[in-house]
Amino acid sequence: MFSVPDLSDLNAGAALPAIFLGAYACLLMIVDLFIPRTRKQITVALTLVGLGAALALSLLALGDVVEFGDGAVAFGGMYVADRFSDAVNVTVLITAILGVLVAYNYLERIRRQRSEYYYLLLFTTLGVMVMGAAGDLVIVFVALELLSIPLYILSGFRWPQEASEESALKYFILGAFSSGFLVYGIALVYGATGTTDFRALWQSIGQIVADDASSKYLLLVGTGLVLVGLGFKVAAVPFHMWTPDVYQGAPTSVVAYMSVAAKIGGFAALARVLGAGMGNLTLGGEAAAAWQSTVWIIAALTMILGNVVAIVQSDLKRLLAYSSIAHAGYLLIGVAAVGTPAVTDEAVRAVVMYLVAYAFTNVGAFAVIIAVEKDDASNTGLDSMRGLAARQPLLAASMAVFMLSLTGIPLTAGFVGKWFVFKSAVAADLIPVAVIGVLTSLVSAYYYLRIVWYMYFEQGKGEAYVPAPLAWAISIATVGTLALGIFPYLLSDLANGITLAFGR
Amino acid sequence: MGSSGVSIELYVLLSAVLFIMGTIGVLLRRNAILVFMSVELMLNAANLALVAFARQWAGGDGHLMVFFVMTVAAAEVAVGLALIVAIFRTKKSIDIDNLHLFKE
Numbered sequence: 001m002f003s004v005p006d007l008s009d010l011n012a013g014a015a016l017p018a019i020f021l022g023a024y025a026c027l028l029m030i031v032d033l034f035i036p037r038t039r040k041q042i043t044v045a046l047t048l049v050g051l052g053a054a055l056a057l058s059l060l061a062l063g064d065v066v067e068f069g070d071g072a073v074a075f076g077g078m079y080v081a082d083r084f085s086d087a088v089n090v091t092v093l094i095t096a097i098l099g100v101l102v103a104y105n106y107l108e109r110i111r112r113q114r115s116e117y118y119y120l121l122l123f124t125t126l127g128v129m130v131m132g133a134a135g136d137l138v139i140v141f142v143a144l145e146l147l148s149i150p151l152y153i154l155s156g157f158r159w160p161q162e163a164s165e166e167s168a169l170k171y172f173i174l175g176a177f178s179s180g181f182l183v184y185g186i187a188l189v190y191g192a193t194g195t196t197d198f199r200a201l202w203q204s205i206g207q208i209v210a211d212d213a214s215s216k217y218l219l220l221v222g223t224g225l226v227l228v229g230l231g232f233k234v235a236a237v238p239f240h241m242w243t244p245d246v247y248q249g250a251p252t253s254v255v256a257y258m259s260v261a262a263k264i265g266g267f268a269a270l271a272r273v274l275g276a277g278m279g280n281l282t283l284g285g286e287a288a289a290a291w292q293s294t295v296w297i298i299a300a301l302t303m304i305l306g307n308v309v310a311i312v313q314s315d316l317k318r319l320l321a322y323s324s325i326a327h328a329g330y331l332l333i334g335v336a337a338v339g340t341p342a343v344t345d346e347a348v349r350a351v352v353m354y355l356v357a358y359a360f361t362n363v364g365a366f367a368v369i370i371a372v373e374k375d376d377a378s379n380t381g382l383d384s385m386r387g388l389a390a391r392q393p394l395l396a397a398s399m400a401v402f403m404l405s406l407t408g409i410p411l412t413a414g415f416v417g418k419w420f421v422f423k424s425a426v427a428a429d430l431i432p433v434a435v436i437g438v439l440t441s442l443v444s445a446y447y448y449l450r451i452v453w454y455m456y457f458e459q460g461k462g463e464a465y466v467p468a469p470l471a472w473a474i475s476i477a478t479v480g481t482l483a484l485g486i487f488p489y490l491l492s493d494l495a496n497g498i499t500l501a502f503g504r
Numbered sequence: 505m506g507s508s509g510v511s512i513e514l515y516v517l518l519s520a521v522l523f524i525m526g527t528i529g530v531l532l533r534r535n536a537i538l539v540f541m542s543v544e545l546m547l548n549a550a551n552l553a554l555v556a557f558a559r560q561w562a563g564g565d566g567h568l569m570v571f572f573v574m575t576v577a578a579a580e581v582a583v584g585l586a587l588i589v590a591i592f593r594t595k596k597s598i599d600i601d602n603l604h605l606f607k608e
Contacts, residue, residue: 138569145576165591166603177530180546184523187550191557196565
């Protein structure tokens, strides 16, 4: 069976940013008990300090300034602190900081200023970080739940408001349902290979493929079920049904964070499981992995459905929900490209770059919705955008930047992300799906630019409330979106050298 | 391994049947608690498969995974039941057909 490893062999130092954040979140939970209810801004400040410190540690690791631990592999292969996980850490921690900034005044306004919000957010962030470093299917599952369970609670944070409760219950039921698929998929993969560790999985799959053993069918079914489970999490068609309802009903500050963080986690897991664990699962002597065709078909469907249905939406949160489905489709193109061995590294980098660009843009767009939303959760319709430019010129300009970035117009971060994803798809010989990506981007221009049109060329009240922390978050997101768009090498430098440590 | 002569295929078959029953339950049941129980059935079907495979491979990984699944499922139960209680207080119903605030 197993032997108990020596503590010094665990190489726990490599996981320092995640361990730090986890310990910090637990401490904050206790410290918060001694902070009076009227002074919860202290908890918020402490949350930001913790996130900032974890971000600093992750940046040090990413920039190779300091090396924590000895090599990438920690906890006997369960945790892999390579450049991919460093990049995921940095992205999700920036998202979390923006998420806290947009939440503070919003929670005050809706009279839900509870410190639970902040440490649940920390735990979700930890879940994403561990997901990005998963080296074992067990960790994928545990991290996915650590990411999801706090999000279920956060979605229902506005109880007893009916919409919030409903969205939480829907998210919960479909989330738990998808976990069922994931676990059963893991069980079948384990049954076929006898291991859950990615390195051993890679070898075992290589053996199965070489022998053409009958256990490959078990393996294929297992891989399919894992794909279904993760597909639910990233809102890929046909597992996207929960997204519009949950995004519309959950508190907007939660959606701003969740729409990005859950995507980072989900795609990090897909890249890890499919790229590092199952990249050599090929059939009939083909070079590309067997799951590639499935993933690109899902990608095409996701892009088409997300973009087409978004056209007819009249609520901004719902519109951005379909937009986020569409963006999951673009990201899935990158995941499909991971399946071609020669392009794996390039595709993984493209996915990371897309996630960074998407993080700034999407949190920013939801932050603008928070600014126009009324205390009773009304005024999130498209009409709320009318005449915004006349009354709130800066806010409207930021929103215009976010919309252009989501469309993928050059000089914005969104363009750079799409460019690299499409490039990796072409390199992987997935030209049809890249063409669908470009065409659906054209379709998306209609509904994104319509918002810009409403803001600048139509009359309306244009009411918005932009307190200081929210303004900072919007400024950071705007500057980030523009900077990454105008200086694309910032992104490509970040992604440079990212490889999945296991597998090849 | 063991004294029982039951072959691995039967365990896996049973787990598949349980898993499919759970899936159908989630899709067809209208009471949130029963939906939730069906999800638990799916997770436990996976547990059964894991334990059966672990016996076949004579390794610890499968057993280990089962413990994690059980723990996480317990955490999920805590959150899920709390949500169901909250929604029952507001709506006086936990029929998921009544969750239609967003139907267009």
